[in-house]
Amino acid sequence: MLRYLTAGESHGPALVATVDGLPAGLKVTAAYINRHLTRRRQGYGRGGRMRIERDQARFLGGVRGGETLGGPVAILIENRDWNNWRAAMDPEGPVPEEQARRVTRVRPGHADLAGALKYDRHDARDILERASARETAGRVAAGALTLRLLEEFGVQVIGHVLSIGTVRAEPSRLTPPEVGGQAELSPVRCSDAKATAAMVKEIDEARRMGDSVGGVVEVLVTGLPPGLGSHVQWDRKLDARLAAALMSIQAVKGVEVGLGFEAASRRGSAVHDEIFYHPERGFYRSSNNAGGIEGGMSNGEPLTVRAAVKPIATLYHPLQTVDLVSKAALQASVERSDICAVPAVAVIAEAAVAFVLAEAWLEKFGGDSLAEVRRNHQGYVEQVRAF
Numbered sequence: 335m336l337r338y339l340t341a342g343e344s345h346g347p348a349l350v351a352t353v354d355g356l357p358a359g360l361k362v363t364a365a366y367i368n369r370h371l372t373r374r375r376q377g378y379g380r381g382g383r384m385r386i387e388r389d390q391a392r393f394l395g396g397v398r399g400g401e402t403l404g405g406p407v408a409i410l411i412e413n414r415d416w417n418n419w420r421a422a423m424d425p426e427g428p429v430p431e432e433q434a435r436r437v438t439r440v441r442p443g444h445a446d447l448a449g450a451l452k453y454d455r456h457d458a459r460d461i462l463e464r465a466s467a468r469e470t471a472g473r474v475a476a477g478a479l480t481l482r483l484l485e486e487f488g489v490q491v492i493g494h495v496l497s498i499g500t501v502r503a504e505p506s507r508l509t510p511p512e513v514g515g516q517a518e519l520s521p522v523r524c525s526d527a528k529a530t531a532a533m534v535k536e537i538d539e540a541r542r543m544g545d546s547v548g549g550v551v552e553v554l555v556t557g558l559p560p561g562l563g564s565h566v567q568w569d570r571k572l573d574a575r576l577a578a579a580l581m582s583i584q585a586v587k588g589v590e591v592g593l594g595f596e597a598a599s600r601r602g603s604a605v606h607d608e609i610f611y612h613p614e615r616g617f618y619r620s621s622n623n624a625g626g627i628e629g630g631m632s633n634g635e636p637l638t639v640r641a642a643v644k645p646i647a648t649l650y651h652p653l654q655t656v657d658l659v660s661k662a663a664l665q666a667s668v669e670r671s672d673i674c675a676v677p678a679v680a681v682i683a684e685a686a687v688a689f690v691l692a693e694a695w696l697e698k699f700g701g702d703s704l705a706e707v708r709r710n711h712q713g714y715v716e717q718v719r720a721f
């Protein structure tokens with residue numbers, strides 16, 4: 335069973351990710367994880383914090399000589415900003431009142447109020463430090479290990495931005511790797527150069543107004559065999575698992591597979607992908623409205639999933655709220671903040687999708703070593719080819 339957990343607060347000493355269930359013999363390096371961490375930090379619209387952090391992964395366990403050992407892989411990512419927060423975030427305490435940096439003017443749209451009520455904390459810092467998407471550095475590190483595993487089998491996972499605010503990229507004729515290549519060059523991770531310029535303007539305009547913007551990201555996956563996930567039980571369905579993983583990303587409020595919501599307004603004949611057969615290609619489709627999943631299983635076509643990201647909750651021109659302690663009507667607190675995090679979500683979504691796919695991969699082809707997984711995968715590929 336593949337699983338992961340993260341720990342750590344936004345302004346605490348470090349973030350930690352533990353990934354359990356990877357096979358032995360997978361080549362991994364901190365440099366590989368760091369490349370993905372750097373991609374997560376980038377993106378037009380991020381705040382000052384991302385200029386402070388360097389996000390260097392350090393293995394604490396589970397890896398020797400550049401290969402996994404089969405045990406839990408533990409990764410540490412230090413927070414450089416910790417130096418500025420030692421007093422406020424001291425785990426040993428007591429925290430001096432004048433240095434506590436308390437948050438009581440809870441922000442609409444953030445976890446502050448619901449978390450303070452639930453955990454009986456009169457300082458919302460106790461909530462926001464963990465609710466913060468700084469946590470996603472741990473997730474991206476964990477996800478990078480699973481991207482590495484999928485790479486071994488020729489699976490490519492490509493995250494990119496489809497829209498920011500009201501600006502949408504034009505539908506693309508590019509192949510998924512081309513989309514990835516173009517997005518990598520864009521400050522907003524969008525493969526459409528014209529839309530990129532308009533998205534940058536949209537973010538500048540929101541910043542000027544003390545406001546924030548959201549958008550839509552897409553993850554494309556090529557190289558998947560048919561049969562990952564299963565129709566037989568609700569919690570084994572690949573689309574359900576992908577939706578949960580994507581919805582768990584901070585600020586994601588909607589997920590679509592393939593045509594998604596658009597399919598609801600079309601006739602069946604304009605939605606379902608007709609099936610063809612060629613002796614060399616096997617079964618194939620001429621369209622992919624299903625986004626590569628039918629019946630909770632991958633169907634061999636490229637996977638296409640999208641996530642809708644709401645605008646950032648912290649506003650430099652704050653909304654009305656109530657102080658947790660005094661109950662006075664005030665303006666919400668302003669914590670140093672991003673204006674737009676959509677480009678980063680494209681990278682986090684890659685990690686989330688890769689984790690679910692690797693989990694399903696190991697369920698189907700599982701083994702204790704990479705060589706064993708490879709044998710099991712090869713046997714299945716031959717079975718499908720000979721079908």
Ligand SMILES: Cc1cc2nc3c(=O)[nH]c(=O)nc-3n(C[C@H](O)[C@H](O)[C@H](O)COP(=O)(O)O)c2cc1C
Pocket residue numbers: 381443444445465466467468470583584585586644646647648670671672673675678679682
């Ligand atoms: C990469 C990333 C960066 C984010 N940066 C901020 C930020 O700077 N300020 C903020 O208020 N929210 C930010 N958010 C969103 C909050 O973390 C999120 O809205 C909050 O945890 C509440 O969760 P919910 O939106 O899922 O309900 C960010 C989200 C992501 C994915």
